[in-house]
Amino acid sequence: MSRFWSEIVETLTPYTPGEQPRGQSLIKLNTNEHPYGPSPKVIDAIRAAADARLRLYPDPQATALRTAIGQSHGLGPDHVFVGNGSDEVLAHAFAAIFQGKGALQFADITYSFYRTYCRLYGVEPELIPLDARFEMDVPAFVGAGAGVVVANPNAPTGIALGLEQIEQVLRQNPDVVVLVDEAYVDFGAESAAALVPRYDNLLVVQTLSKSRGLAGLRVGFAIAQPQLIDGLLRIKDSFNSYPLDRLALAGAEAAWADREWFEQTRDQIIAERARMVARLAELGFETLPSQANFVFTTHPNCSAELLLAELRARGVLVRHFPQDRIAGYLRITVGTPEEGEALIAALAEILPRH
Numbered sequence: 329m330s331r332f333w334s335e336i337v338e339t340l341t342p343y344t345p346g347e348q349p350r351g352q353s354l355i356k357l358n359t360n361e362h363p364y365g366p367s368p369k370v371i372d373a374i375r376a377a378a379d380a381r382l383r384l385y386p387d388p389q390a391t392a393l394r395t396a397i398g399q400s401h402g403l404g405p406d407h408v409f410v411g412n413g414s415d416e417v418l419a420h421a422f423a424a425i426f427q428g429k430g431a432l433q434f435a436d437i438t439y440s441f442y443r444t445y446c447r448l449y450g451v452e453p454e455l456i457p458l459d460a461r462f463e464m465d466v467p468a469f470v471g472a473g474a475g476v477v478v479a480n481p482n483a484p485t486g487i488a489l490g491l492e493q494i495e496q497v498l499r500q501n502p503d504v505v506v507l508v509d510e511a512y513v514d515f516g517a518e519s520a521a522a523l524v525p526r527y528d529n530l531l532v533v534q535t536l537s538k539s540r541g542l543a544g545l546r547v548g549f550a551i552a553q554p555q556l557i558d559g560l561l562r563i564k565d566s567f568n569s570y571p572l573d574r575l576a577l578a579g580a581e582a583a584w585a586d587r588e589w590f591e592q593t594r595d596q597i598i599a600e601r602a603r604m605v606a607r608l609a610e611l612g613f614e615t616l617p618s619q620a621n622f623v624f625t626t627h628p629n630c631s632a633e634l635l636l637a638e639l640r641a642r643g644v645l646v647r648h649f650p651q652d653r654i655a656g657y658l659r660i661t662v663g664t665p666e667e668g669e670a671l672i673a674a675l676a677e678i679l680p681r682h
């Protein structure tokens with residue numbers, strides 16, 4: 329260990345993001361990006377903001393963006409927090425809310441960053457096993473010391489909880505914060521943001537990376553009652569008072585305003601998801617019921633690792649997680665119908681050989 333490191337560095341195993349290849353024409357279905365990209369109005373807004381005003385600091389309060397996001401939920405800007413991708417919003421939530429309070433409950437199969445943040449912030453993870461159908465055991469989320477984190481829809485399964493179940497988790501844990509990570513909520517699940525006025529222990533986290541096609545701009549946000557938002561702002565201001573730069577603010581505001589592009593492309597992705605599930609079934613795949621922009625699928629006769637490698641050799645990237653119960657599954661992002669057909673053609677070629 330380097331004598332210059334703090335003790336915590338030694339214990340960290342950083343999260344490994346999905347591969348971002350350079351300079352190759354691969355079909356990228358591995359990191360749940362949006363196949364059509366952001367609204368053209370986003371590009372125009374970023375271009376218009378790229379001038380000499382870049383010498384000025386951005387609005388540290390991100391007031392215009394927070395107001396716009398709040399308004400679409402019937403809430404004021406004091407109910408909204410923005411950050412550099414929802415990963416940063418999650419990190420601030422761990423620091424502001426969960427740190428130093430005991431055990432944090434989350435599902436044993438879920439977004440792996442939660443464990444990474446637990447190590448980083450010295451929070452003890454209390455893993456609640458998903459049931460045999462990979463569904464959440466809602467009654468088991470009770471008595472948490474530090475709080476609860478629920479990804480809804482869950483990742484990498486894509487399975488969503490209904491709002492009654494989210495409310496059950498909230499009611500079972502009235503004295504701690506329940507963070508609902510809604511990175512994929514726009515593809516078919518119901519947002520818990522509607523519950524914010526009724527629950528002071530609810531923190532809803534969303535992102536512009538998935539349904540707004542802006543993974544490259546890094547914009548995420550949280551919705552909660554002002555008391556919780558205040559805690560996040562204190563952490564943010566102690567860390568970096570300017571979380572979003574001028575271009576990100578301009579792009580995010582334009583993305584939020586163009587509801588038509590958002591709805592149209594979201595509907596295309598949802599339709600393509602149903603088509604992909606059917607095409608995969610024709611090849612013998614069993615796919616979990618997804619409300620996200622990806623599917624989690626397994627083949628009874630072929631290992632996921634082998635499929636991953638053979639797909640890669642044919643220029644198609646998908647994701648695999650080498651964790652016990654899900655090692656037989658591939659997570660495949662829903663792309664365009666053309667990308668979907670290229671994936672199916674590759675699989676149809678690979679499967680008979682194994």
Ligand code: PMP
Binds near residue numbers: 414416483534547
């Ligand atoms: N939550 C979940 C469940 C995710 O899968 C991701 C994307 N990897 C994120 C949060 C973070 O997304 P971003 O930082 O791009 O907003």
